[in-house]
Amino acid sequence: MSVTNLVKTAAFAAVFIATTATLADDQPPLDDATIETARTLRDAALEEDTAYNLLESLTTEVGPRLAGSPQEQVAIDWAVAKFKSLGFDKVYTEPVQVPRWERLSEHARVVSPFAQSLRVTALGKSAATPVGGVTAEIVHYATFEDLQAADTADIEGKIVFISNRMKRHIAGRGYGPAVQARGRGASEAARKGALALVIRSIGTDSHRMPHTGGVNYAADIPRIAAAALSNPDADQLERILKRGKPVTLHLDIQTKDHGMVEMANVIGEITGTTFPDDVVILGSHLDSWDLGTGAIDDGAGVAITMAAADLIKRMAPRPKRTIRVVLFSAEEVGLVGARQYAERHKDNLKHLIIGAESDFGAGPVWALASKVRPDATFVVDKMAQIMGALGVVRADRVAGGGPDVGQLGRMGMPVIDMMQNGNQYFDLHHTADDTFDKVKPEDMRQNVAAWAVFTYMAADWTGIF
Amino acid sequence: MSVTNLVKTAAFAAVFIATTATLADDQPPLDDATIETARTLRDAALEEDTAYNLLESLTTEVGPRLAGSPQEQVAIDWAVAKFKSLGFDKVYTEPVQVPRWERLSEHARVVSPFAQSLRVTALGKSAATPVGGVTAEIVHYATFEDLQAADTADIEGKIVFISNRMKRHIAGRGYGPAVQARGRGASEAARKGALALVIRSIGTDSHRMPHTGGVNYAADIPRIAAAALSNPDADQLERILKRGKPVTLHLDIQTKDHGMVEMANVIGEITGTTFPDDVVILGSHLDSWDLGTGAIDDGAGVAITMAAADLIKRMAPRPKRTIRVVLFSAEEVGLVGARQYAERHKDNLKHLIIGAESDFGAGPVWALASKVRPDATFVVDKMAQIMGALGVVRADRVAGGGPDVGQLGRMGMPVIDMMQNGNQYFDLHHTADDTFDKVKPEDMRQNVAAWAVFTYMAADWTGIF
Numbered sequence: 001m002s003v004t005n006l007v008k009t010a011a012f013a014a015v016f017i018a019t020t021a022t023l024a025d026d027q028p029p030l031d032d033a034t035i036e037t038a039r040t041l042r043d044a045a046l047e048e049d050t051a052y053n054l055l056e057s058l059t060t061e062v063g064p065r066l067a068g069s070p071q072e073q074v075a076i077d078w079a080v081a082k083f084k085s086l087g088f089d090k091v092y093t094e095p096v097q098v099p100r101w102e103r104l105s106e107h108a109r110v111v112s113p114f115a116q117s118l119r120v121t122a123l124g125k126s127a128a129t130p131v132g133g134v135t136a137e138i139v140h141y142a143t144f145e146d147l148q149a150a151d152t153a154d155i156e157g158k159i160v161f162i163s164n165r166m167k168r169h170i171a172g173r174g175y176g177p178a179v180q181a182r183g184r185g186a187s188e189a190a191r192k193g194a195l196a197l198v199i200r201s202i203g204t205d206s207h208r209m210p211h212t213g214g215v216n217y218a219a220d221i222p223r224i225a226a227a228a229l230s231n232p233d234a235d236q237l238e239r240i241l242k243r244g245k246p247v248t249l250h251l252d253i254q255t256k257d258h259g260m261v262e263m264a265n266v267i268g269e270i271t272g273t274t275f276p277d278d279v280v281i282l283g284s285h286l287d288s289w290d291l292g293t294g295a296i297d298d299g300a301g302v303a304i305t306m307a308a309a310d311l312i313k314r315m316a317p318r319p320k321r322t323i324r325v326v327l328f329s330a331e332e333v334g335l336v337g338a339r340q341y342a343e344r345h346k347d348n349l350k351h352l353i354i355g356a357e358s359d360f361g362a363g364p365v366w367a368l369a370s371k372v373r374p375d376a377t378f379v380v381d382k383m384a385q386i387m388g389a390l391g392v393v394r395a396d397r398v399a400g401g402g403p404d405v406g407q408l409g410r411m412g413m414p415v416i417d418m419m420q421n422g423n424q425y426f427d428l429h430h431t432a433d434d435t436f437d438k439v440k441p442e443d444m445r446q447n448v449a450a451w452a453v454f455t456y457m458a459a460d461w462t463g464i465f
Numbered sequence: 466m467s468v469t470n471l472v473k474t475a476a477f478a479a480v481f482i483a484t485t486a487t488l489a490d491d492q493p494p495l496d497d498a499t500i501e502t503a504r505t506l507r508d509a510a511l512e513e514d515t516a517y518n519l520l521e522s523l524t525t526e527v528g529p530r531l532a533g534s535p536q537e538q539v540a541i542d543w544a545v546a547k548f549k550s551l552g553f554d555k556v557y558t559e560p561v562q563v564p565r566w567e568r569l570s571e572h573a574r575v576v577s578p579f580a581q582s583l584r585v586t587a588l589g590k591s592a593a594t595p596v597g598g599v600t601a602e603i604v605h606y607a608t609f610e611d612l613q614a615a616d617t618a619d620i621e622g623k624i625v626f627i628s629n630r631m632k633r634h635i636a637g638r639g640y641g642p643a644v645q646a647r648g649r650g651a652s653e654a655a656r657k658g659a660l661a662l663v664i665r666s667i668g669t670d671s672h673r674m675p676h677t678g679g680v681n682y683a684a685d686i687p688r689i690a691a692a693a694l695s696n697p698d699a700d701q702l703e704r705i706l707k708r709g710k711p712v713t714l715h716l717d718i719q720t721k722d723h724g725m726v727e728m729a730n731v732i733g734e735i736t737g738t739t740f741p742d743d744v745v746i747l748g749s750h751l752d753s754w755d756l757g758t759g760a761i762d763d764g765a766g767v768a769i770t771m772a773a774a775d776l777i778k779r780m781a782p783r784p785k786r787t788i789r790v791v792l793f794s795a796e797e798v799g800l801v802g803a804r805q806y807a808e809r810h811k812d813n814l815k816h817l818i819i820g821a822e823s824d825f826g827a828g829p830v831w832a833l834a835s836k837v838r839p840d841a842t843f844v845v846d847k848m849a850q851i852m853g854a855l856g857v858v859r860a861d862r863v864a865g866g867g868p869d870v871g872q873l874g875r876m877g878m879p880v881i882d883m884m885q886n887g888n889q890y891f892d893l894h895h896t897a898d899d900t901f902d903k904v905k906p907e908d909m910r911q912n913v914a915a916w917a918v919f920t921y922m923a924a925d926w927t928g929i930f
Contacts, residue, residue: 060704063581071581116528116536116758119897207672208757208897232900236758239525239901292673293581293701432584432673435697436704 027375027463030382034460037316038386038453044315045449051307052444054082055300055362059293059436066290067330068100068261075286076264079302079327083268086310088325090271093264094344096329096337100258101125103290106227108198111135111248114240118233120198121210122253123182124289124333127223133252134159134195134225140241144180147188156193159249160185161241163234168204172360172422178202179213186226187218196251197226200234205427208232212289213430214333225253263287265337266327268306270313272459274320280458281324281355281413282309282451283338283405285331292434296425300439300447301358302327307444308451312459319459321353328404331359338404342411349411354458354465356416357402358451361429362439363421365450369395372414372465379465380416383457387450395419414465416458418450492840492928495847499925502781503851503918509780510914516772517909519547520765520827524758524901531755532795533565533726540751541729544767544792548733551775553790555736558729559809561794561802565723566590568755571692573663576600576713579705583698585663586675587718588647589754590798592688598717599624599660599690605706609645612653621658624714625650626706628699633669637825637887643667644678651691652683661716662691665699670892673697677754678895679798690718728752730802731792733771735778737924739785745923746789746820746878747774747916748803748870750796757899761890765904765912766823767792772909773916777924784924786818793869796824803869807876814876819923819930821881822867823916826894827904828886830915832860837879837930844930845881848922852915860884879930881923883915 058078065075076093083091101124108120139158141147147162162181167174179202186197201211208230215226229237240247266286272278284301288294309323329337345352354372368387370380384394399417401409409415428434458465523543530540541558548556566589573585604623606612612627627646632639644667651662666676673695680691694702706712731751737743749766753759774788794802810817819837833852835845849859864882866874874880893899923930 056704060701061579063579063701114526114528206902208674208900209672232898232902235902236525236528236900239521433697435673435701437671437697437700 030379030461034457035382035386038456041311041316041452041456042386042390042449045311045452046445049441049445050310051303051448052441054303054306055295055439055444056436058299058302059295063293064290065286065288065294067287067333067336068098068258068263072263072287072329076266079266079286082306086306087313088268088270090269093266094341096263096265096340097260098263098330098336099333100261101333102256102258104254104256105252107133107252108227108229109250110240111250113243113245113247118237119208119210119230120227121212121291122255123215123226123228124212126215126226126253126255128255129196129225129251129253133250135248135250136195138241138247138249144185144188147185150192152192155189158194159196159198159251160189160194161237162199163238165200166202166204166426168423170421170423171419172425175202175426182213182228183216186215186224187221190221190224194224196224198251199228201228201231203231203426203429203431206231207433209431209433211430212291225251227251227253263329265329265341268309268325270309270323272321273318275462276322277351278321278353279324279351280321280353280455281326281405281408282455283326283328283355283357283402284359285337285404286327287330287332289332289430291432293436294434295436295439296361296428296434297430298331298359300362300444304358304444304447304451307448308455311448311452312456316456319456320462321459323455323459331404335403335407338407342407346411349413352408352413354414354416355401355405355408356418356454357405358418358447359402359404360420360422361425362443363425364443364446365390365392365418366421367393367395367419369397369399369417369419371399371409376463376465379457379461379463383454386453390446390450392450416454418454493926495844495922495926499922500847500851503921506776506781506917506921507851507855507914510776510917511910514906514910515775516768516913517906519768519771520760520904520909521901523764523767524760528758529755530751530753530759532752532798532801533563533723533728537728537752537794541731544731544751547771551771552778553733553735555734558731559806561728561730561805562725563728563795563801564798565726566798567721567723569719569721570717572598572717573692573694574715575705576715578708578710578712583702584673584675584695585692586677586756587720588680588691588693589677591680591691591718591720593720594661594690594716594718598715600713600715601660603706603712603714609650609653612650615657617657620654623659624661624663624716625654625659626702627664628703630665631667631669631891633888635886635888636884637890640667640891647678647693648681651680651689652686655686655689659689661689663716664693666693666696668696668891668894668896671696672898674896674898676895677756690716692716692718728794730794730806733774733790735774735788737786738783740927741787742816743786743818744789744816745786745818745920746791746870746873747920748791748793748820748822748867749824750802750869751792752795752797754797754895756897758901759899760901760904761826761893761899762895763796763824765827765909769823769909769912769916772913773920776913776917777921781921784921785927786924788920788924796869800868800872803872807872811876814878817873817878819879819881820866820870820873821883821919822870823883823912824867824869825885825887826890827908828888828890829908829911830855830857830883831886832858832884834860834862834864834882834884836864836874841928841930844922844926844928848919851918855911855915857915881919883919
């Protein structure tokens with residue numbers, strides 16, 4: 001790219017992005033060829049269903065694939081075979097030590113005053129109740145904070161019920177406040193002598209589909225069973241409680257801890273031409289919860305990142321740097337594969353040029369956020385400009401990198417967030433309803449188009465993010 | 466009403482209803498007072514939530530109430546107490562002999578080629594599989610008719626899968642064609658040597674909520690277990706079958722027949738002033754399937770008809786004829802309460818002036834159909850005209866009276882259909898998702914308003930329908 005072109009590009013970007021950084025002298029420009037290829041890839045992605053078909057294959061032929069279960073191994077074998085059949089340059093696995101937890105059975109019913117069953121699911125990694133279950137009076141708190149403020153005398157020997165309802169938000173901002181009840185409720189309740197915890201599902205739907213998701217037990221506190229009611233069942237329990245009479249619940253949660261097993265992160269690479277040791281990381285996770293088939297969480301991310309790299313391999317000149325698609329193991333049970341990946345690769349950080357993660361469902365990308373050096377911002381601005389035709393805007397927040405790739409981001413690796421519309425994500429997240437029929441092929445195409453633009457430009461530019 | 470008024474009324478109606486019948490000399494006119502009161506009741510109904518609150522009470526305090534179960538008796542006690550507390554003039558029950566069937570457990574899983582669980586529910590009154598379940602190859606038919614046309618050699622020793630998908634329609638017209646698979650599939654499959662039947666749920670949703678509903682066994686054919694997959698699970702099974710390999714399913718359905726038990730139809734009356742022995746019947750059914758709390762099927766109908774009669778009792782001059790609200794027992798398992806009601810009252814048919822039923826959910830009434838004498842049509846036309854402000858049109862079809870009240874309709878009792886918008890009805894019908902949170906208070910008000918108009922005008926007019 002000539003100096004004239006460089007000035008033109010910067011001026012053009014400034015029209016769209018008021019915050020475009022001044023270019024430093026020591027960063028190379030974006031080549032015209034890189035930009036043209038990114039545009040071509042974007043348009044080509046909208047014409048094919050590679051990601052949608054990969055997702056159909058994963059959810060149909062593997063189905064649920066709980067971390068550490070035999071089904072996660074089936075998924076690993078599926079991924080290795082798919083990378084190979086797609087013709088990736090390198091396909092390999094790296095071992096991950098994974099805790100294996102298993103859901104055996106789960107039942108809840110109101111014993112009095114109005115006897116009836118409730119739909120419940122054990123939270124992930126929940127302890128079991130004693131065999132045969134527990135029967136006790138309910139003590140009800142609106143939020144986790146109310147439970148924190150409560151007296152032990154009100155809780156001892158009872159079942160704690162936290163009823164906070166998650167709010168809908170395009171970027172999922174309702175999740176953080178509500179999920180405290182799921183993550184921390186059990187130990188807080190147990191600390192005060194509760195026999196078990198039930199929460200309102202952390203989800204935005206109104207179907208009788210309880211949402212699972214990990215519980216975190218504090219080290220020094222007895223582990224009590226923790227379970228989620230579906231939103232309609234939590235509504236029902238609240239209505240029953242409103243009558244003002246004592247409410248007795250029977251809860252029977254049976255689960256099993258199998259200890260540690262060996263699984264693997266699965267990696268497929270498209271080797272760079274000029275700087276093959278420099279890597280752009282596309283992350284997602286291969287495990288899912290056991291209730292659904294993990295279509296939106298995170299089969300979609302697996303399919304989108306595989307398809308974006310595959311598209312580049314088939315339809316573009318090889319980029320200068322390597323594209324590495326990493327399918328992490330055991331995200332749901334504590335970012336297990338990603339933490340071990342970061343630990344394993346921490347001494348090679350300077351070669352991990354930039355990374356991004358697809359783990360927010362199958363909704364379209366609507367914004368692009370970044371955490372890069374100021375003098376690399378112009379590259380991200382140009383990515384966003386090319387994605388503009390897909391309905392993507394440049395976000396004014398700092399990227400985090402997602403739960404898995406964010407582990408490397410914390411260590412200093414630059415990251416991009418390809419922010420997806422999550423308005424419907426928490427209707428399905430962690431439920432049995434997370435299935436292939438919920439995914440729209442056109443949204444998968446749009447995601448691949450945006451990812452191909454980011455991936456190709458990040459891998460073909462030779463500057464420092 | 467004077468002759469002048471009568472002419473005016475007929476002319477006015479003719480503007481709106483082209484088919485207004487010529488009045489016969491022997492039918493009395495509609496009194497102005499009757500019409501004015503109907504309008505007043507219509508408007509008053511939109512200002513209160515009696516029906517919504519009754520529905521909240523029934524679904525919360527009773528919950529699921531399967532025909533013949535102890536919970537149906539709880540519902541009967543609830544209804545008697547509610548009628549009394551509302552101050553109905555007469556409250557009584559009539560015994561009904563009900564077959565009691567119980568769902569014990571239900572599991573389905575694909576054994577090969579892609580091992581995974583499927584969400585399934587036993588059809589109502591289904592036989593059990595042998596203890597431990599059956600494992601067999603699937604043989605797939607797109608429709609019941611395809612099963613009828615199939616050879617025994619293809620079916621013997623296998624599990625039959627019928628995958629027809631119900632179409633959405635405001636009046637539920639997709640139900641009839643699709644439900645053949647549920648009602649008749651088991652005996653047709655068993656006749657050809659099948660071990661069990663699984664069908665795609667007869668429902669319009671895409672949630673992992675299988676739809677139950679009655680199966681009818683032919684008398685001379687072995688009774689095999691019959692179950693429904695949710696729509697997403699049926700999609701999944703179809704995708705697996707499309708791979709072209711043999712698919713083996715494990716199906717374990719445990720159910721129990723308890724024989725006959727005594728339940729009751731519950732009746733509340735507002736006694737007429739001039740012709741107390743002449744009765745307008747408002748029907749609905751008190752039982753529900755066991756999976757949900759029967760909010761739309763048929764708690765809504767119970768609440769709407771009770772509230773319409775209650776409104777008239779509180780806010781209008783007593784009508785000349787008696788209003789009889791009948792909450793039928795055991796509709797879901799074969800119109801049991803309604804058939805016994807019709808048998809019991811068949812010799813009193815001339816005093817059953819007209820009837821209608823609310824059993825199509827909690828959507829708004831959008832059309833009014835009738836089966837009355839031509840010289841009574843003007844009364845129904847006037848009802849429709851007054852309901853016009855509620856968005857109700859006069860339907861151009863002949864009314865059937867609904868499943869329960871239709872039993873009397875078949876014997877010759879005139880009937881009205883208060884046709885509800887059923888576009889969403891089959892998303893929830895017969896599933897665990899049939900719960901109170903799905904019902905909109907404004908729709909309940911609109912229903913009561915329309916029902917109050919029909920009920921008051923039918924009970925206060927003194928002609929023959």
